[in-house]
Amino acid sequence: MTPRLEATHDHACLIVHGPDRPGIVAAVTALVTRIGGNIVTLDQYSDNPEGGEFFQRVVFHRPHLEAALPAVEADLDETLGPFGMTWRLTDQSIPKRMAILASTSDHCLLELLWRHRRGELPVTIPMVISNHTNTAEDVRSFGIPFFHVPAHGPDKTAAEARLVELLGGNVDFVVLARYMQILSDSFLEEVGVPIINIHHSFLPAFIGAAPYRKAKERGVKLIGATSHYVTEDLDEGPIIEQDVARVSHAMTAADLQARGAYVERAVLSRAVQWHAEDRVIRHGNHTIVFA
Amino acid sequence: MTPRLEATHDHACLIVHGPDRPGIVAAVTALVTRIGGNIVTLDQYSDNPEGGEFFQRVVFHRPHLEAALPAVEADLDETLGPFGMTWRLTDQSIPKRMAILASTSDHCLLELLWRHRRGELPVTIPMVISNHTNTAEDVRSFGIPFFHVPAHGPDKTAAEARLVELLGGNVDFVVLARYMQILSDSFLEEVGVPIINIHHSFLPAFIGAAPYRKAKERGVKLIGATSHYVTEDLDEGPIIEQDVARVSHAMTAADLQARGAYVERAVLSRAVQWHAEDRVIRHGNHTIVFA
């Protein structure tokens, strides 16, 4: 039986996207009212008031939401279709299923597990997978299943096959919590759910490996972290969130890494929360974040 | 003839406030559509979804706005009145008229004049008034009239009478840009327009005079500034914006003051801009800021 979140009982989130035109906000809000919903929050964005793209996120309360969903969805299709709008409706009381992939570093992983236990992330965590075993005990102490999928050697085919086997059908999105393996294009396609990564630099600065060493070499005065959706172009996917921390000449590359860990865990946590709450809309290589 | 802002030609800002009830967002957006408006931005807030207060700000584009205003206002009255809602509609192409009151310090004053010249503040500045003369030349170099209203001695009656004379009917709001005089209750009443102050501390810490000295004595590690609406209760009015800066044990009270000046000018500028753009709604002793 699907677990449910009490706090968001009978709450739905509607995302609407399409060509901007006069009256579209009013049309959507009228629609929400017609289907019995009371608007809790509403955000909208148009990238160009004349001939641009329009994005709207509406959270509404609708008694007996579950039973009404089929009718609501039919109405959405009928109302928005003629305007070329696409839409996505989610029952906010159903937590998304999130898998975490990790390697030896535990700071991002534990932060997510701990925030989840505090009730701050509206997700379930069916599994944590790592190519190392050092975090197994910690993960299981949170009551979360841990799976070890080694990824030795240059050929990752077996490892990725095992990942697909574990993830397939079981999760709604995947978080790479400092998972230090490059995933193949075919893996991305097979998994078929959004994958969120945390990169340990202020992208697009210091793209690729060893960003803290590069930051030290360049003598920057701030280091950063970037959470983004994974695409086929490494470190080039749509950015969800970024933040920085001040550093000084006196810090070594190892100091930067230690300091950066705190930025990474904060940035990834915010990105995961916003994704889980349907606050992030992908559009081309950008994100609209209604946070 | 009233000056007009090109960028916001035919744009109106509607603020709606009243008891929260189902369908209110939809009702207002439908109304905007009915009167020929296309929604540019929309923000809303309810302080309690069950029986709370509801606040909405809608900016919409409406061709031939000026001519249509009487009809639009009649419609608003008719539509919103029955629900016990109050509303306020402003033509965004008409800049608010802002007076600045200053004393010897120039950092907040010059920042406002400079941002205004850059076109970042949608206001006109009919006058700057100071109880000192040191900034007169600077002010006039911006093409702004400067008036000197001395405020010596304990009896401020004459000074306040002169202020009322200058301000009366000529301004939509007043900014105290480090104006170091306490204004009487009767003055506030006679002026009758909102007054925005900048207090040089992170209120409610270090309320009253000499906050940087008090901050030094208490040994705080951050100093702050607070912009708020002036009420009869000194330093107790609704807060619009606040910010802080890091300080250390090695800084003297004078150092804190010098550092704090940069926080003050930034905080006051944001507060003034948001007020000028009708982004701030007062409610009791709070503000809702749709920034």
Added chain:
Amino acid sequence: MTPRLEATHDHACLIVHGPDRPGIVAAVTALVTRIGGNIVTLDQYSDNPEGGEFFQRVVFHRPHLEAALPAVEADLDETLGPFGMTWRLTDQSIPKRMAILASTSDHCLLELLWRHRRGELPVTIPMVISNHTNTAEDVRSFGIPFFHVPAHGPDKTAAEARLVELLGGNVDFVVLARYMQILSDSFLEEVGVPIINIHHSFLPAFIGAAPYRKAKERGVKLIGATSHYVTEDLDEGPIIEQDVARVSHAMTAADLQARGAYVERAVLSRAVQWHAEDRVIRHGNHTIVFA
């Protein structure tokens, strides 16, 4: 046998304090050289170059430090005594023994345990004590002893006696990681080691209980946290560190509390680290922090 930190083997930290006078920096650095030390870092501060107080912190490397300590200390006495200077010398390879007192909230407690496990806090943690039992399992999973000392009812005499019994002679300082009990003056005296607290507001704003509720009522735009040494005057002790986070009108008091937890754990962690590294010097009701 005393545990030792490898990274700071043969490193000593010398804190010197007394009346400022010409040549004092040179005198201390010459002294360090004479006793065979090589200066790693040096910080100094004078609160008034003419007739003020002088503070210096020198970290130096000295081969065979442990064996040389008695001779070094005799030299310090002889050299600094005549100038009315007090001094404190610590072997940095000996971690301070830190006890943590907690209640039901786990965010500050777990953050300290986790940073300790990462090797970022140069301390040992002989015990965690709580007046609740909910964190016992977590604490013990870090390999740290957990003691439950209930503190029901208005009379805390028995509870404090039990605390003194556990702490007495076993710890070098105590951290109150959201320990929601007021400690008596006699307890502070009996324990006789520094006690570091985290207060969930930007002191001196919202002193006392329920600061997040008070912050909501006052309508502030930033919330904060303050770590300070505990003195007989509640919430009035010397401030070690502070930080803030931005909030909005839309957040409830509970939201402020949830957001504030992340500020609290960061502020307390920094304060604890700086204290453990002998970077904090108390002087009157202030701190000098050489961070």
Added chain:
Amino acid sequence: MTPRLEATHDHACLIVHGPDRPGIVAAVTALVTRIGGNIVTLDQYSDNPEGGEFFQRVVFHRPHLEAALPAVEADLDETLGPFGMTWRLTDQSIPKRMAILASTSDHCLLELLWRHRRGELPVTIPMVISNHTNTAEDVRSFGIPFFHVPAHGPDKTAAEARLVELLGGNVDFVVLARYMQILSDSFLEEVGVPIINIHHSFLPAFIGAAPYRKAKERGVKLIGATSHYVTEDLDEGPIIEQDVARVSHAMTAADLQARGAYVERAVLSRAVQWHAEDRVIRHGNHTIVFA
């Protein structure tokens, strides 16, 4: 006659640089004492305690400094030479002579002029040079000479020759306050003084032209500014200071530029102040900043 700063009368700043070795801090502080100086602040840094480079900055008060300088400098040569150390001694009461080069943008230029007038920058400003004339009146209202040096067309030889003519022998350093012209290698050589630039991005991200447009295209969530010394490698010189500001998907490239202007002026001002106070040491392509 050279202008003098009252506040730093008889204060000298000594920068020492060379191979790290035991006792070097003590040797320098003893030297300062021997020449009659009383240390006001002292900072040091070694990039590697074993065989690395050592950097020290000492500010000391020395009565009758001016008369004593020749003797002091002879002592420094004699003491530090044998250890292979280089040194630089400046009389802090003599303000550095700073030229500002600007184009049409005024935000960085006016910020520097205004901070200078407040007495926050220990410099004199013998001239402002621009390839446009729009800021002439503002500059002259500060009592600063303004020179117009047009830089039309691809051949900058004449313009650079005119710059060299104006700057030659008259200034100690040059600030490019959003001067939108690339300077030739031969110009850099002929001018022969440090040149500080402000780049309108968080380098090394968005190197080169139009960084705000590139930032918008990449969808970053923070924008930044970087102040650095100009070298022959465009945008690759040693970084002095950086900072960032948060942006959102809703901001256009023009919005980013407007928001970024405030980061630029703050970052450049800090870099200029630190340089003017001899707090910045160049080493390879890095800076050590004792701020």
